Amino acid sequence: MSITAQDVANMAEVSVSTVSRVLSAPEVVAPGTRSRVLAAVEKLGYQPNRSAQSLISGRTSTLGLIVPDMQNPYFAALAKGIQKRAWESGYLVVVADSDEDIAREKALLQGMNQQVDGLLLSSLRSDMEDLTDLLPSTEIVLINREMRGIDSISQDNIEVIRMLTRHLGALGHRQIAYIGGPKNSWSDAQRRRGLEECRQENPGFEFIDLGATSPTQAGGYASADFLIASEATAVICFNDLVAVGVLERLRARKVAVPEDFSVAGIDNVSVCNAVSPTLTSVGVSQQRLGRTATELMLQKITRRTLPRASGRTKAAAEKGSAPTRNRASSMPDTSTAGNELELPIELVVRDSTGPLKAAPYAPD
Amino acid sequence: MSITAQDVANMAEVSVSTVSRVLSAPEVVAPGTRSRVLAAVEKLGYQPNRSAQSLISGRTSTLGLIVPDMQNPYFAALAKGIQKRAWESGYLVVVADSDEDIAREKALLQGMNQQVDGLLLSSLRSDMEDLTDLLPSTEIVLINREMRGIDSISQDNIEVIRMLTRHLGALGHRQIAYIGGPKNSWSDAQRRRGLEECRQENPGFEFIDLGATSPTQAGGYASADFLIASEATAVICFNDLVAVGVLERLRARKVAVPEDFSVAGIDNVSVCNAVSPTLTSVGVSQQRLGRTATELMLQKITRRTLPRASGRTKAAAEKGSAPTRNRASSMPDTSTAGNELELPIELVVRDSTGPLKAAPYAPD
DNA sequence: GGAACTACTGCAAACGTTAGCATGCGTAAA
DNA sequence: TTTACGCATGCTAACGTTTGCAGTAGTTCC
Numbered sequence: 001m002s003i004t005a006q007d008v009a010n011m012a013e014v015s016v017s018t019v020s021r022v023l024s025a026p027e028v029v030a031p032g033t034r035s036r037v038l039a040a041v042e043k044l045g046y047q048p049n050r051s052a053q054s055l056i057s058g059r060t061s062t063l064g065l066i067v068p069d070m071q072n073p074y075f076a077a078l079a080k081g082i083q084k085r086a087w088e089s090g091y092l093v094v095v096a097d098s099d100e101d102i103a104r105e106k107a108l109l110q111g112m113n114q115q116v117d118g119l120l121l122s123s124l125r126s127d128m129e130d131l132t133d134l135l136p137s138t139e140i141v142l143i144n145r146e147m148r149g150i151d152s153i154s155q156d157n158i159e160v161i162r163m164l165t166r167h168l169g170a171l172g173h174r175q176i177a178y179i180g181g182p183k184n185s186w187s188d189a190q191r192r193r194g195l196e197e198c199r200q201e202n203p204g205f206e207f208i209d210l211g212a213t214s215p216t217q218a219g220g221y222a223s224a225d226f227l228i229a230s231e232a233t234a235v236i237c238f239n240d241l242v243a244v245g246v247l248e249r250l251r252a253r254k255v256a257v258p259e260d261f262s263v264a265g266i267d268n269v270s271v272c273n274a275v276s277p278t279l280t281s282v283g284v285s286q287q288r289l290g291r292t293a294t295e296l297m298l299q300k301i302t303r304r305t306l307p308r309a310s311g312r313t314k315a316a317a318e319k320g321s322a323p324t325r326n327r328a329s330s331m332p333d334t335s336t337a338g339n340e341l342e343l344p345i346e347l348v349v350r351d352s353t354g355p356l357k358a359a360p361y362a363p364d
Numbered sequence: 365m366s367i368t369a370q371d372v373a374n375m376a377e378v379s380v381s382t383v384s385r386v387l388s389a390p391e392v393v394a395p396g397t398r399s400r401v402l403a404a405v406e407k408l409g410y411q412p413n414r415s416a417q418s419l420i421s422g423r424t425s426t427l428g429l430i431v432p433d434m435q436n437p438y439f440a441a442l443a444k445g446i447q448k449r450a451w452e453s454g455y456l457v458v459v460a461d462s463d464e465d466i467a468r469e470k471a472l473l474q475g476m477n478q479q480v481d482g483l484l485l486s487s488l489r490s491d492m493e494d495l496t497d498l499l500p501s502t503e504i505v506l507i508n509r510e511m512r513g514i515d516s517i518s519q520d521n522i523e524v525i526r527m528l529t530r531h532l533g534a535l536g537h538r539q540i541a542y543i544g545g546p547k548n549s550w551s552d553a554q555r556r557r558g559l560e561e562c563r564q565e566n567p568g569f570e571f572i573d574l575g576a577t578s579p580t581q582a583g584g585y586a587s588a589d590f591l592i593a594s595e596a597t598a599v600i601c602f603n604d605l606v607a608v609g610v611l612e613r614l615r616a617r618k619v620a621v622p623e624d625f626s627v628a629g630i631d632n633v634s635v636c637n638a639v640s641p642t643l644t645s646v647g648v649s650q651q652r653l654g655r656t657a658t659e660l661m662l663q664k665i666t667r668r669t670l671p672r673a674s675g676r677t678k679a680a681a682e683k684g685s686a687p688t689r690n691r692a693s694s695m696p697d698t699s700t701a702g703n704e705l706e707l708p709i710e711l712v713v714r715d716s717t718g719p720l721k722a723a724p725y726a727p728d
Numbered sequence: 729g730g731a732a733c734t735a736c737t738g739c740a741a742a743c744g745t746t747a748g749c750a751t752g753c754g755t756a757a758a
Numbered sequence: 759t760t761t762a763c764g765c766a767t768g769c770t771a772a773c774g775t776t777t778g779c780a781g782t783a784g785t786t787c788c
Contacts, residue, residue, distance in 0.1 A: 018766085093459065094458045095459050378737075750770100
């Protein structure tokens with residue numbers, strides 16, 4: 001049915017081994033043979049069977065990505081960055097959506113674990129234990145969550161809050177509300193820590209907790225009334241989607257932004273420019289975040305497989321020193337485990353935040 | 365390193381064949397043996413190696429999805445629906461983003477072709493020839509594009525235009541502009557056909573072509589000035605993102621919506637509710653579209669592999685009639701090729717469209 | 729009581745590739 | 759001229775499954 005290495009071998013009058021070598025280590029095969037094989041490959045349109053390659057090599061050339069909600073523009077952009085970078089290195093990306101559901105998330109982890117070389121996990125809700133089981137079999141990079149002994153990459157969430165506080169403070173606001181995200185969200189916890197730090201650093205400020213909500217527009221819509229009923233003059237929202245929901249509800253209730261309330265989001269997703277007023281937000285480029293995470297992942301993967309590959313050419317020759325070196329590299333690589341990368345963030349001021357009005361908001 | 369069927373077999377004191385059968389055809393193995401094997405599977409946490417399964421069965425339990433832009437909420441929602449449905453049937457989904465680039469799209473088609481059981485192609489820009497090469501090796505379902513001999517699923521784009529025209533007509537508009545999408549977009553071509561039909565059906569109407577633009581917010585932003593300069597009082601945009609861009613630019617130029625211009629989008633994506641004014645749009649639920657496309661795909665896949673499977677149990681017994689039946693089903697299934705499914709659409713009227721003003725727009 | 733079935737399970741081949749080892753040839757060094 | 763070495767290539771054994779075939783019981787029917 002489909003073309004195998006054998007077909008190519010027949011046409012080029014060589015053995016399958018040679019065909020394999022031409023594709024994986026061209027330099028070891030004689031130039032004449034090489035071009036003959038390549039011609040046959042070209043002519044037949046041969047593409048090696050990935051399943052067979054995976055079976056023998058143990059590597060799938062596939063990365064897994066689990067996000068809580070693909071429709072959230074944050075994760076869509078993240079996925080885009082990841083896919084792009086992965087493709088450049090010949091990797092495919094299977095993405096899965098946990099729908100914010102922890103049970104589903106675990107099932108996805110289990111189900112994808114075996115079939116990918118590495119797992120990129122974004123905004124994970126699961127606990128430590130569920131991950132450590134997978135750790136020996138798969139490389140893992142956490143995005144937007146830090147965990148002991150696991151590589152991760154995220155934005156500096158404390159700095160996020162600090163930046164927004166400074167911005168709102170400069171505009172005269174002293175009563176700042178916070179609408180939080182899911183309870184088991186690491187980002188939310190970090191941001192609350194940030195609020196706590198800001199509270200210490202700015203004695204004149206009051207930080208008002210408006211509770212938790214789902215990280216969606218609907219969540220924000222539902223929370224906006226708490227904001228109106230509070231003493232606050234400005235609000236920081238768990239993410240931009242929540243902020244958009246808040247804006248929508250405020251508009252519905254005829255409350256002016258930024259005149260009556262200043263509203264700030266987090267993440268700086270693309271919709272910030274779509275809404276009116278445009279939304280002040282802070283964050284890193286999600287595509288860049290995805291790209292960096294993928295690069296880290298690819299490094300981890302090659303580092304894991306390299307010891308074998310390098311041992312073939314050189315270490316085989318220097319018989320004396322090779323064994324010790326190999327033994328060392330086969331240990332759980334403590335030197336590289338648990339790297340925590342934090343990307344610098346950027347504040348983008350738009351129309352939804354403005355100077356404090358003289359008189360506080362009061363319904364007509 | 366990892367647990368194989370052999371390990372399970374050892375523990376349960378059976379052969380690997382039996383382990384395999386317990387998992388793939390439990391009814392043929394004795395209840396006692398079965399539970400013994402299942403206990404071992406459970407205890408060891410055995411998961412069959414997918415690469416090995418794929419190698420022998422030729423099926424990967426993976427679906428491919430190619431979209432022009434994952435960040436577009438339309439495709440994000442579509443991907444979500446597809447992934448969800450696929451997961452329910454044990455399939456993973458690898459998604460790839462062509463970035464609206466036709467060369468990249470071809471490369472993705474080539475690269476994914478071998479490694480998936482089926483390819484879901486959304487808003488494809490490529491030509492027929494590039495697809496027909498792949499056709500024998502992979503199942504293909506087209507989304508938002510129809511092509512002779514290939515299964516497809518889309519919304520009725522002519523009806524989309526007709527519905528919007530009726531809506532705007534009922535509001536009094538007679539000069540209706542259209543901002544189009546990419547030149548090689550099938551959807552755009554269909555919509556222009558729809559405009560043509562509406563022109564015939566409504567002699568009193570004038571349809572104004574505002575040209576083509578990229579299907580993004582930036583594209584809409586850039587096109588809005590053409591709208592203002594035109595005779596039109598209402599505009600239909602290629603998609604919601606373009607409409608959002610138009611709204612943004614109109615706001616910047618202090619043009620009121622819907623007072624001065626009515627603006628309608630297409631697709632009814634989630635941002636329609638986020639912008640202000642909220643955006644009138646028409647379309648089908650993208651998640652549902654994705655789900656339906658996936659179901660069609662799964663059917664195609666099982667239908668392709670079924671003939672072999674069913675021939676094992678029954679056809680082997682009824683030796684007389686079986687051969688003819690098998691021969692029939694091994695033919696290129698002309699009966700099922702080229703099904704073109706069109707999902708019913710829905711108009712959602714929001715705040716961006718309103719009754720025609722007495723006086724046309726004029727800058728102060 | 730023997731024959732024919734049925735139900736269950738094991739054996740072994742096959743899927744397409746990679747990689748260690750072996751082979752053969754030519755060439756350089758002794 | 760002989761020995762040795764290196765280079766290019768082929769042979770073959772894996773990798774972990776699935777599946778047709780065969781074999782071994784136990785059971786039923788004549």
